Amino acid sequence: MSAEATAKLTRKDFVSDQDVRWCPGCGDYAILAQVQKIFPDLGIPKENAVFISGIGCSSRFPYYMNTYGFHTIHGRAPAIATGLKISRPDLHIWLVTGDGDGLSIGGNHLIHALRRNVELKIMLFNNRIYGLTKGQYSPTSELGKVAKSTPMGSADYPINPLSLALGAEATFVARSIDVEAKHQQTTLTRAAAHKGGAFIEILQNCNVYNDGAWDSLTDKGTKADNQLLLEHGQPMIFGKNKDRGIRMNGMKPEVVPLGNGVTADDLLVHDEYDHTLAFLLSRMTPPAFPTPIGVLYSTERQTIEALMAKQLEDAVAKQGQGDMDALLNRGNVWTVK
Amino acid sequence: MATNPAGAPLEKPVQELDNVVIRFAGDSGDGMQLTGNQFTTESVLAGNDIGTLPDFPAEIRAPTGTLYGVSAFQVNFSNDTVYTPGDDLDALVAMNPAALKTNLGDLKPNGIVIVNTAEFNPANLRKAKYETSPLDDSTLDGYQSYRVDVTKMTTEALKSLNLPNRTVMRSRNFFALGVVSWLFNRPIEPTLEWIQTRFKRTPEIAEANTLALKGGYNLAENTELFASSYEIKPAQIAPGTYRSITGNTATAIGFVAAANKAGLPLFLGSYPITPASDVLHDLAELKNYNIYTFQAEDEISGVGAALGAAFGGAIAITTTAGPGMNLKAETVALAASVELPLIITDIQRAGPSTGMPTKPEQADLLQAMYGRHGESPVPVLAASTPADCFETAYEAVRLAVKYMTPVILLTDGFLANAAEPWLLPRFADLPDITVEFRTDPQGFFPYLRDEETLARPWVRPGTPGLEHRIGGIEKDYLTGNISYAPANHEQMARVRVRKLNLMTQDIPPTKIEGPDSGELLLVGWGSTYGSIAEAVVEAQAKGQSVSHVHLRHLNPLPADLGEVLSRFDKVLVPEMNLGQLVRLLRAEYLIDAVGLNKIQGRPFKVSEITARIDRMLEK
Ligand SMILES: Cc1ncc(C[n+]2csc(CCOP(=O)(O)OP(=O)(O)O)c2C)c(N)n1
Ligand code: SF4
Numbered sequence: 001m002s003a004e005a006t007a008k009l010t011r012k013d014f015v016s017d018q019d020v021r022w023c024p025g026c027g028d029y030a031i032l033a034q035v036q037k038i039f040p041d042l043g044i045p046k047e048n049a050v051f052i053s054g055i056g057c058s059s060r061f062p063y064y065m066n067t068y069g070f071h072t073i074h075g076r077a078p079a080i081a082t083g084l085k086i087s088r089p090d091l092h093i094w095l096v097t098g099d100g101d102g103l104s105i106g107g108n109h110l111i112h113a114l115r116r117n118v119e120l121k122i123m124l125f126n127n128r129i130y131g132l133t134k135g136q137y138s139p140t141s142e143l144g145k146v147a148k149s150t151p152m153g154s155a156d157y158p159i160n161p162l163s164l165a166l167g168a169e170a171t172f173v174a175r176s177i178d179v180e181a182k183h184q185q186t187t188l189t190r191a192a193a194h195k196g197g198a199f200i201e202i203l204q205n206c207n208v209y210n211d212g213a214w215d216s217l218t219d220k221g222t223k224a225d226n227q228l229l230l231e232h233g234q235p236m237i238f239g240k241n242k243d244r245g246i247r248m249n250g251m252k253p254e255v256v257p258l259g260n261g262v263t264a265d266d267l268l269v270h271d272e273y274d275h276t277l278a279f280l281l282s283r284m285t286p287p288a289f290p291t292p293i294g295v296l297y298s299t300e301r302q303t304i305e306a307l308m309a310k311q312l313e314d315a316v317a318k319q320g321q322g323d324m325d326a327l328l329n330r331g332n333v334w335t336v337k
Numbered sequence: 338m339a340t341n342p343a344g345a346p347l348e349k350p351v352q353e354l355d356n357v358v359i360r361f362a363g364d365s366g367d368g369m370q371l372t373g374n375q376f377t378t379e380s381v382l383a384g385n386d387i388g389t390l391p392d393f394p395a396e397i398r399a400p401t402g403t404l405y406g407v408s409a410f411q412v413n414f415s416n417d418t419v420y421t422p423g424d425d426l427d428a429l430v431a432m433n434p435a436a437l438k439t440n441l442g443d444l445k446p447n448g449i450v451i452v453n454t455a456e457f458n459p460a461n462l463r464k465a466k467y468e469t470s471p472l473d474d475s476t477l478d479g480y481q482s483y484r485v486d487v488t489k490m491t492t493e494a495l496k497s498l499n500l501p502n503r504t505v506m507r508s509r510n511f512f513a514l515g516v517v518s519w520l521f522n523r524p525i526e527p528t529l530e531w532i533q534t535r536f537k538r539t540p541e542i543a544e545a546n547t548l549a550l551k552g553g554y555n556l557a558e559n560t561e562l563f564a565s566s567y568e569i570k571p572a573q574i575a576p577g578t579y580r581s582i583t584g585n586t587a588t589a590i591g592f593v594a595a596a597n598k599a600g601l602p603l604f605l606g607s608y609p610i611t612p613a614s615d616v617l618h619d620l621a622e623l624k625n626y627n628i629y630t631f632q633a634e635d636e637i638s639g640v641g642a643a644l645g646a647a648f649g650g651a652i653a654i655t656t657t658a659g660p661g662m663n664l665k666a667e668t669v670a671l672a673a674s675v676e677l678p679l680i681i682t683d684i685q686r687a688g689p690s691t692g693m694p695t696k697p698e699q700a701d702l703l704q705a706m707y708g709r710h711g712e713s714p715v716p717v718l719a720a721s722t723p724a725d726c727f728e729t730a731y732e733a734v735r736l737a738v739k740y741m742t743p744v745i746l747l748t749d750g751f752l753a754n755a756a757e758p759w760l761l762p763r764f765a766d767l768p769d770i771t772v773e774f775r776t777d778p779q780g781f782f783p784y785l786r787d788e789e790t791l792a793r794p795w796v797r798p799g800t801p802g803l804e805h806r807i808g809g810i811e812k813d814y815l816t817g818n819i820s821y822a823p824a825n826h827e828q829m830a831r832v833r834v835r836k837l838n839l840m841t842q843d844i845p846p847t848k849i850e851g852p853d854s855g856e857l858l859l860v861g862w863g864s865t866y867g868s869i870a871e872a873v874v875e876a877q878a879k880g881q882s883v884s885h886v887h888l889r890h891l892n893p894l895p896a897d898l899g900e901v902l903s904r905f906d907k908v909l910v911p912e913m914n915l916g917q918l919v920r921l922l923r924a925e926y927l928i929d930a931v932g933l934n935k936i937q938g939r940p941f942k943v944s945e946i947t948a949r950i951d952r953m954l955e956k
Contacts, residue, residue: 018806018818046801047798047802048798050798051806065806067804068798070648070806071806071809071810072671072808073668073809076638076641076667078638079633082638084649086631086646088650088797088798090799108634108635108638109634109638112634112638308631312625312628312629314624318625320625322625324593325764327623329578329761331582332378332381333761334381334580335578336574336578336579
């Protein structure tokens with residue numbers, strides 16, 4: 001370990017010398033700030049951290065982190081990061097992607113990175129729009145979205161990133177919001193500590209092409225009514241006056257006002273380890289429901305890189321370290337005098 | 338049975354031949370590949386030089402007896418150097434009517450054909466689209482036909498074992514192999530030994546195959562089926578230790594050897610595709626050689642994962658065939674931009690699109706050269722024979738790490754599956770591959786280049802003090818920081834090309850087979866090597882002024898090639914495409930090279946090249 005790493009690192013150590021070039025007011029700044037803030041406390045030597053991204057505004061992220069970084073091509077970052085992680089399990093790899101990058105062109109790679117449980121910390125910045133290509137609708141845009149490429153409104157239905165991640169057998173699934181600094185810090189810190197791949201959807205405002213997409217969740221006046229803050233072991237209560245909750249009605253969740261005989265005991269209690277519950281939470285969308293924020297799901301399963309490393313070890317234990325001359329001479333060998 | 342007065346079988350005469358081309362053909366369930374492989378082994382152990390050509394149907398399990406379900410394996414064995422699996426057949430083994438129908442056209446006049454009469458029943462004849470049985474009409478006139486009821490004789494030979502009929506039927510290929518082994522004086526001991534090891538766990542099958550093989554051999558020896566047998570004397574082969582190797586296995590272990598030499602792990606990212614999958618299979622079995630094999634979700638992920646591994650400091654490769662090559666193009670351009678070593682192996686097959694996946698073609702050359710966006714030069718190498726796949730794969734890695742660049746390696750479906758004897762190298766004698774990762778932060782810039790190679794430093798993430806970012810966006814010539822400066826982009830585009838061209842310093846001078854000037858030069862690349870070489874050797878023997886250059890390095894081309902070409906009056910470029918190398922040569926050297934093009938999913942016959950040589954030399 002370097003001398004630098006033994007000395008306590010600070011936020012500054014993770015700030016690169018590059019100018020940050022996002023539009024003024026872009027939500028990406030806030031996310032960058034939170035990541036730089038938590039990194040000194042993660043105990044990861046700077047040289048062991050790698051940021052990998054695809055293409056999009058958000059994917060410029062690696063340039064701004066003073067760690068190793070690889071800004072790759074549209075949608076393919078999960079594949080590239082998977083190869084790196086398998087061959088270098090010692091590295092802490094963070095992946096930055098957008099809703100277009102990760103769910104459109106790169107949807108397939110994302111699914112497979114999650115099911116393989118590659119230990120990548122995947123941050124998907126969801127602004128429900130294509131930023132870098134200047135304002136086309138994205139796979140998370142709502143049906144009917146009027147954007148540059150859809151003057152009459154989009155005719156395709158949005159994808160639900162958290163349902164997708166859960167369906168892909170992700171072992172850690174969470175959601176946070178760009179402007180919620182503290183919440184982001186705790187969520188990202190937990191993702192970093194998770195033993196396995198982590199998927200964090202971060203709701204992010206593109207103030208140029210889709211300003212206010214998450215207003216109802218971020219405006220002081222309305223956010224308490226629209227956010228459902230998840231805490232493991234706690235009943236699901238929300239609302240400005242903490243006066244509403246989520247209750248199960250048979251197999252279906254419903255929003256109920258507290259009081260009139262309905263107490264916290266009647267409410268759903270969050271259990272991070274329950275996959276069915278996590279999926280149910282991922283399906284809760286406005287306007288019928290508040291939007292769940294926090295860790296929906298967490299479980300442990302061996303990572304692909306650990307399984308593969310073990311296979312290499314076992315092969316050596318069983319067959320001995322590969323001998324090159326033996327390999328050359330394998331099979332049908334004969335000698336001509 | 339002919340007997341001498343003492344009652345022992347007559348000693349039959351032995352005729353000497355220089356070389357024989359034989360093809361085993363049968364239904365895809367008949368085990369013809371195995372038979373061909375065993376016959377090959379017997380032949381190399383008899384001291385012959387050999388060339389082989391397996392040819393199997395595209396269907397996994399085609400319905401039995403159909404014309405498209407025929408599986409064949411051709412062996413050329415000789416007392417002289419063998420360059421190809423051979424043009425026309427001296428001998429054909431046809432296990433059913435369909436096999437006869439599809440292969441008889443390749444048999445020379447008066448050639449030997451051995452048929453399994455048992456399969457010539459009405460149903461099979463119909464499937465093979467024969468109106469009357471070729472055994473009864475004039476189809477076999479003009480050939481030496483030998484009719485053996487292989488099915489009945491195998492049953493007889495195995496009678497004592499009381500095996501189910503299915504097992505008996507599956508031994509028929511060994512019976513046929515026994516017959517042919519006797520006919521060409523091949524030792525059957527190696528096959529008997531092989532049977533013992535292969536079927537160790539199923540002794541009854543080992544026994545069945547043993548009895549079938551011996552049964553066939555004895556039948557040929559003891560009956561009047563054949564009047565004589567043939568002998569092909571051992572070839573003059575350079576002393577040393579040999580093994581029979583296919584191109585795909587040679588490619589795989591070429592990579593392993595290179596990674597071992599560099600002392601680094603090998604990482605393969607790949608998605609299954611014919612005819613490339615065997616490289617993945619071979620490497621997957623070698624995990625104790627520090628090899629990661631990652632079966633990706635698609636080709637894009639395969640090459641992406643490999644590029645990620647290259648970033649991490651592994652010897653990184655990806656393998657595919659034509660359709661997968663397209664998918665990888667964007668990532669290869671990224672690799673060219675970030676200047677990381679990565680080997681992209683394209684085991685070409687007939688296209689476009691899915692084309693004829695089990696048949697070879699050389700039509701991806703221009704894709705390899707230019708199939709990317711922007712100015713993204715990538716070195717291109719091609720292997721010429723199955724064993725040469727080893728050296729070329731090794732060379733690809735050597736150049737990639739020395740110059741910090743992606744390298745494309747071209748082989749094809751013919752090289753992939755064909756086998757030849759390979760004079761084994763010693764690991765210690767292979768060229769050095771030294772990798773020095775940069776660890777010194779003093780004066781470090783991600784794009785600071787080595788003066789001799791123009792390579793940028795390779796830094797493993799995890800190295801303190803060298804944290805840096807790379808990416809596909811254009812970067813400053815030195816610092817690697819994003820730069821859109823117009824002059825900088827041109828400088829970067831030019832330096833990437835300059836680096837590629839510099840590589841000629843590492844390429845040996847062009848090897849000319851034959852005189853180094855004259856009337857006609859044949860220039861080839863890839864798997865056409867054998868056919869061209871043999872045609873040229875024949876032409877030279879006839880006193881024609883013909884030479885041969887076979888290119889391994891296609892991008893950059895060898896520095897002296899232009900000068901070599903200028904020493905010949907005419908240049909002929911045989912290729913299994915519609916003229917891709919010939920275009921490059923015409924563009925690069927402004928010469929009037931002409932193409933000889935074949936695009937049938939099968940290799941050139943020597944005679945096809947010979948005919949063209951003769952025409953070109955007509956005054
Ligand atoms: C192969 C390829 N196709 C298309 C593009 C163009 N492109 C760049 S970014 C982008 C969409 C980015 O949207 P998103 O992932 O949501 O990121 P944001 O810019 O909103 O952060 C597209 C279509 C590209 N760079 N490469
Ligand atoms: S376009 Fe949108 S997402 Fe991109 S930098 Fe500007 S505000 Fe941010």
